[in-house]
Amino acid sequence: MNLELLGITVLWTFLYGYLIVSSIDFGAGFFAFYARWKKKDHIMNDLISRYLSPVWEVTNVFFVFFFVGIVGFFPTTAYYFGTALLIPASVAIILLAIRGSFYAFNNYGSRDSIFYLFLYGATGLLIPASLSTVLTISEGDFLAVTDDKVTFLAKELFTSPFSWSVVFLSIVSVLYISATFLTYYADRADDRQARRTIRQFALFWSMPTIVASLLVFISLQMHNPEHYNKAITEYWWMFGLSLLCFGIASWFIYTGKRYGTAFIMVMLQFFFAFFGYGASHLPYILYPYITVHENVTNETMALALVIAFILGLLLLIPSLILLMRLFLFDADYVKGKKK
Amino acid sequence: MELDSVMLSRMLTTMTLMFHIIFAMIGVGVPVMIAIAEFIGIKKNDPHYLLLARRWARGFTITVAVGVVTGTAIGLQLSLLWPSFMEVAGQVIALPLFMETFAFFFEAIFLGIYLYTWDRFKGKWTHWLLTIPVMIGSSASALFITTVNAFMNTPQGFDLKNGQAINIDPIAAMLNPATPSKVFHVVSTSYMTSAAILAAIVAFAILKGKRGQYEQKALRLTVTCTLIFSVLTAIAGDVSAKFLAEVQPEKLAAAEWHFETEEGADIIFYGTLNEDGEIENEIRVPKLLSFLAGNSFDTEVIGLNETPEDERPPLWIHYMFDIMVSIGMFVMAITALFVIMSKVKKWNELNKPLLWAVVASGPLSLIAYESGWILAEVGRQPWILRGYMKVAEAATRNDDVGITFVMFALLYLVLGVMTVVVLIKMFKNSPAEAELEKRFPNGEGSA
Ligand code: HDD
Ligand code: HEM
Ligand code: HEM
Numbered sequence: 075m076n077l078e079l080l081g082i083t084v085l086w087t088f089l090y091g092y093l094i095v096s097s098i099d100f101g102a103g104f105f106a107f108y109a110r111w112k113k114k115d116h117i118m119n120d121l122i123s124r125y126l127s128p129v130w131e132v133t134n135v136f137f138v139f140f141f142v143g144i145v146g147f148f149p150t151t152a153y154y155f156g157t158a159l160l161i162p163a164s165v166a167i168i169l170l171a172i173r174g175s176f177y178a179f180n181n182y183g184s185r186d187s188i189f190y191l192f193l194y195g196a197t198g199l200l201i202p203a204s205l206s207t208v209l210t211i212s213e214g215d216f217l218a219v220t221d222d223k224v225t226f227l228a229k230e231l232f233t234s235p236f237s238w239s240v241v242f243l244s245i246v247s248v249l250y251i252s253a254t255f256l257t258y259y260a261d262r263a264d265d266r267q268a269r270r271t272i273r274q275f276a277l278f279w280s281m282p283t284i285v286a287s288l289l290v291f292i293s294l295q296m297h298n299p300e301h302y303n304k305a306i307t308e309y310w311w312m313f314g315l316s317l318l319c320f321g322i323a324s325w326f327i328y329t330g331k332r333y334g335t336a337f338i339m340v341m342l343q344f345f346f347a348f349f350g351y352g353a354s355h356l357p358y359i360l361y362p363y364i365t366v367h368e369n370v371t372n373e374t375m376a377l378a379l380v381i382a383f384i385l386g387l388l389l390l391i392p393s394l395i396l397l398m399r400l401f402l403f404d405a406d407y408v409k410g411k412k413k
Numbered sequence: 414m415e416l417d418s419v420m421l422s423r424m425l426t427t428m429t430l431m432f433h434i435i436f437a438m439i440g441v442g443v444p445v446m447i448a449i450a451e452f453i454g455i456k457k458n459d460p461h462y463l464l465l466a467r468r469w470a471r472g473f474t475i476t477v478a479v480g481v482v483t484g485t486a487i488g489l490q491l492s493l494l495w496p497s498f499m500e501v502a503g504q505v506i507a508l509p510l511f512m513e514t515f516a517f518f519f520e521a522i523f524l525g526i527y528l529y530t531w532d533r534f535k536g537k538w539t540h541w542l543l544t545i546p547v548m549i550g551s552s553a554s555a556l557f558i559t560t561v562n563a564f565m566n567t568p569q570g571f572d573l574k575n576g577q578a579i580n581i582d583p584i585a586a587m588l589n590p591a592t593p594s595k596v597f598h599v600v601s602t603s604y605m606t607s608a609a610i611l612a613a614i615v616a617f618a619i620l621k622g623k624r625g626q627y628e629q630k631a632l633r634l635t636v637t638c639t640l641i642f643s644v645l646t647a648i649a650g651d652v653s654a655k656f657l658a659e660v661q662p663e664k665l666a667a668a669e670w671h672f673e674t675e676e677g678a679d680i681i682f683y684g685t686l687n688e689d690g691e692i693e694n695e696i697r698v699p700k701l702l703s704f705l706a707g708n709s710f711d712t713e714v715i716g717l718n719e720t721p722e723d724e725r726p727p728l729w730i731h732y733m734f735d736i737m738v739s740i741g742m743f744v745m746a747i748t749a750l751f752v753i754m755s756k757v758k759k760w761n762e763l764n765k766p767l768l769w770a771v772v773a774s775g776p777l778s779l780i781a782y783e784s785g786w787i788l789a790e791v792g793r794q795p796w797i798l799r800g801y802m803k804v805a806e807a808a809t810r811n812d813d814v815g816i817t818f819v820m821f822a823l824l825y826l827v828l829g830v831m832t833v834v835v836l837i838k839m840f841k842n843s844p845a846e847a848e849l850e851k852r853f854p855n856g857e858g859s860a
Contacts, residue, residue, distance in 0.1 A: 167489055379511055382511055394522060
């Protein structure tokens, strides 16, 4: 495997990691707000905060890692996306900033203001929607490129069925991933009431997820037939596996057993879909301007980045395992017996 | 001055960075203070110090959150506002930026563990050990980002051919000539400013009548640390000046209003420039600049006239330099006085004027920190990559920077106000004495 493929695979993996951990976080924000609104917060919100408090900062770093990495490996992306996306990206940053800081203000500072919770819940849906448009833009036709300037064609984006189906998919996926994880977490905490509520969310959001995925496929066929054809001829099996995992996960949740396995199946469902999508998008990063082969950084830097990455992983993996053992797999902590 | 996208990009970058560095500085310095307090607390079995560490850590969660979100903002803004710069420089200097994310990761993981495991381990030292990766992580982020900034001042590790960077050596780019002095000064000033701010808060509480053991111990600890770190800062500042004299003379010359190259150069404090560019109203110390630049009173110091006129930094950075140095000297003097007075039995260090001076040291140090960065960054003008690329060539051509500036200004306003309000509320709602009672009911160790 050459360096540029290795690089994009690593970055895509981190983006996948961000997709999972941030979905849990974003969705949890929405559920926390919903529960408070329906006056059911005593059931769920302790549970949610016990999981989120120690890990939210780690979630953010996944994202930072991705955008620093992509500019490092493929510096041209800075030029195209940077020039074009000033306004949309700034809006996304501001939403992220509001979300992160207000989470801290609420959780550590003055407790429980419904206004904070509202901000927290609403940004949890708006952020995935706005971030997902970057993927939409990478399909091409939303940028006008001249010699010294790249312009973002906002009107095209807002009137494109493809773009809206991606937004729809991102929002329902967030809620679905989050609900399946929290069902598992509630189950480990032996918190029956919370589990019952969240399991209903998980079942409720499973169908829309599949419908939205189909919509994305259909509109992709219209928007970028080249990508679509590659996806269904070369990588159809990945999407098939994804569907299979979805089936297994839904079965477990429906029958009410093995919530842990169910969540792993959900992760695999998104893994196959996400990598199938990414692999069929290659060699383009931004269709048709940036490809992984032509716009990769120089070889020395690519090699240095890969080495740094490997050394970094050696440091991170043991630390992450420690974090998970203390907060995710420590039954007493999950049950709220340890502070 | 025209508000084109170059100017607006500069303003937005400046605003974001000046806001971020407040929290970044706290992020680098406060973990060290927490580690020291917890260490003493365990060692002496003194609940006062343990409580101190706990309370600082609680406040720290808020500033970290704001540090993280503003850091994410600046990280993305670099690509949004300086796309051409990132495209070219990224080829050479992406490595430390990438490694910085690992430092964040490392810090974030252990900070999460530290904050939620106060009572979870059997041995007391286990919890304290967690401060070490947190300190390493945050100081390493400062180190890596500072190498990037140093690279912008003294780029090396590549050759430029037809606008393309070739023969790239990422390690040489990281370890450029400006790196050692910059990292040393940035890290020591972060420690100093954090300690000074904590000292100011305690001194203020004592002035408001909270004269318990807890406050007195906290004050002695924070002031002593401030003194130590301010001595380190002055040494590092001296190293920085010597570095500039040798490698980036136009920055030092602009900061010192030193126009003619000469031996035995005088140092100029404050003063004004008249229409003919002559210096008036200044305080002049003969030959001191030569000493600052090269450890001898007749070192030759290169003057600004050697630099082509369109490559000279603006002269107002002189005041930034003076503010920084004056504050450094003031804080060092005040903290030294405090430490001496507390050592001599007859003297009472808790007198009002001295306490007010300690209170002032906190915000003043922050001002010095900001002035130092302004000096360093504006002193690099007009270059973004000294000798290779000017700021004007690097900025985005997007026309919407103005509205973006307004959006971020509002964001920082809200975040700044909220941070202060939440922190005050947090500590008002749980006063130290009450918490001490609650956590250590038997009063163990509080002799
Ligand atoms: C509490 C803050 C503080 C204090 C008291 C001082 N400094 Fe400083 N100074 C900084 C905070 C700072 C800084 C924010 O850390 C800077 C900005 C960039 C850098 O490398 O460090 C800086 C930059 C900086 C530079 C420019 C370095 C460069 O661009 O490469 C010089 C020459 C000095 N300092 C010298 C001094 C001297 C002689 C001081 C006398 C005591 C001093 N500083 C006190
Ligand atoms: C990748 C790294 C960096 C880039 C691309 C960058 C770029 C810039 C640019 C273009 C400006 C505008 C210059 C001007 O307005 O005159 C600026 C200003 C500034 N930068 Fe940097 N910088 C970087 C690193 C840093 C770091 C690490 C710091 C420290 C926190 C910093 C602090 C500042 C400050 C305080 C200003 C304001 C100066 C002013 O008032 O104009 N910069 N930076
Ligand atoms: C161009 C300048 C800078 C950039 C691009 C930048 C980037 C970032 C980013 C992306 C984050 C968020 C990381 C996360 O998600 O955890 C962050 C946080 C942080 N930055 Fe900066 N940074 C800059 C300047 C500085 C400087 C000058 C320092 C040190 C003096 C510093 C120290 C930190 C620290 C310690 C954090 C962790 C948050 C905290 O503990 O408060 N940064 N920075």
